[in-house]
Amino acid sequence: MSRPLALLLAAVLLPACQTTTQTISRERIAEIVASPDRTAADRTNDQRRKPEQMLAFIGIRPGMVAMDLSAGGGYTTELVARAVGPTGKVFGQSAPPDPNRPKPAAPEGGAAPAATAPRLTSAQRLAERARNPAAGNIVAVVRPFEDPAPPEVAADSLDLVTLMFNYHDLGYLGVDRARMNRAAFAALKRGGIYVVADHSGRPGTGISEGGTLHRIEEAFVRREIEAAGFKLAEEGNFLRNPADPRDRNMPEPPMPKDEFVLKFVKP
Numbered sequence: 273m274s275r276p277l278a279l280l281l282a283a284v285l286l287p288a289c290q291t292t293t294q295t296i297s298r299e300r301i302a303e304i305v306a307s308p309d310r311t312a313a314d315r316t317n318d319q320r321r322k323p324e325q326m327l328a329f330i331g332i333r334p335g336m337v338a339m340d341l342s343a344g345g346g347y348t349t350e351l352v353a354r355a356v357g358p359t360g361k362v363f364g365q366s367a368p369p370d371p372n373r374p375k376p377a378a379p380e381g382g383a384a385p386a387a388t389a390p391r392l393t394s395a396q397r398l399a400e401r402a403r404n405p406a407a408g409n410i411v412a413v414v415r416p417f418e419d420p421a422p423p424e425v426a427a428d429s430l431d432l433v434t435l436m437f438n439y440h441d442l443g444y445l446g447v448d449r450a451r452m453n454r455a456a457f458a459a460l461k462r463g464g465i466y467v468v469a470d471h472s473g474r475p476g477t478g479i480s481e482g483g484t485l486h487r488i489e490e491a492f493v494r495r496e497i498e499a500a501g502f503k504l505a506e507e508g509n510f511l512r513n514p515a516d517p518r519d520r521n522m523p524e525p526p527m528p529k530d531e532f533v534l535k536f537v538k539p
Contacts, residue, residue, distance in 0.1 A: 317347055326351075330434070330535070334357040338361070338362045338431060341435040343398060343412075364398040373446075429459065432465055432467070433465075435468045462539070463537060467534070494534060498536070
């Protein structure tokens with residue numbers, strides 16, 4: 273190849289390559305959060321979850337392939353799907369139904385007990401979200417926490433794994449968290465990130481209050497994830513509330529819970 277042709281190809285290809293390594297802008301994040309086709313329930317959830325700060329903290333890039341562990345209703349799954357765009361993909365994981373699975377002693381956030389009417393499964397709720405073209409890149413995955421990635425996800429291939437406000441549940445559910453974290457590590461490519469957020473517990477409580485206060489000790493989470501080979505890259509303080517005594521499910525007097533956000537990287 274002649275030198276002029278090589279220079280021309282470099283000039284054409286370099287900008288395209290750069291766009292795949294640049295995180296989405298705060299302006300783009302604001303557009304995503306303000307999208308008029310997002311549900312009213314998600315907009316209500318925005319008030320406490322601060323999605324603009326969360327997406328900026330994660331550092332999402334267009335085209336990323338991600339997996340959202342314990343996706344639940346898909347609030348985070350959809351935000352990530354919109355952010356990675358049509359060239360990206362998000363696998364929303366939920367565990368297979370287990371009638372013998374323990375239930376927490378107190379409902380999350382002091383909510384009323386669940387209704388007796390059948391509820392949609394996580395996979396069904398994700399499928400509903402995927403019907404929106406803006407979130408059509410969501411793929412529902414029903415697999416155990418200990419082996420969450422579907423067969424089509426090769427080792428060292430994911431860019432991002434998230435686990436939002438559910439790590440504390442893994443204790444009373446009897447999940448082998450060490451296996452889960454190792455599975456996340458194996459699925460991520462080198463430099464891939466693992467973002468975990470949860471409700472802060474008091475020092476020394478570990479995961480012992482996950483089923484009652486829905487809290488977990490931050491240092492405990494960090495130790496478990498680092499044991500799988502991850503390195504802590506950044507701590508997010510945008511959901512912190514130092515005034516929260518962390519001794520109840522919902523603080524008294526009423527106030528936002530103190531919550532931590534940790535970003536780990538696969539070296």
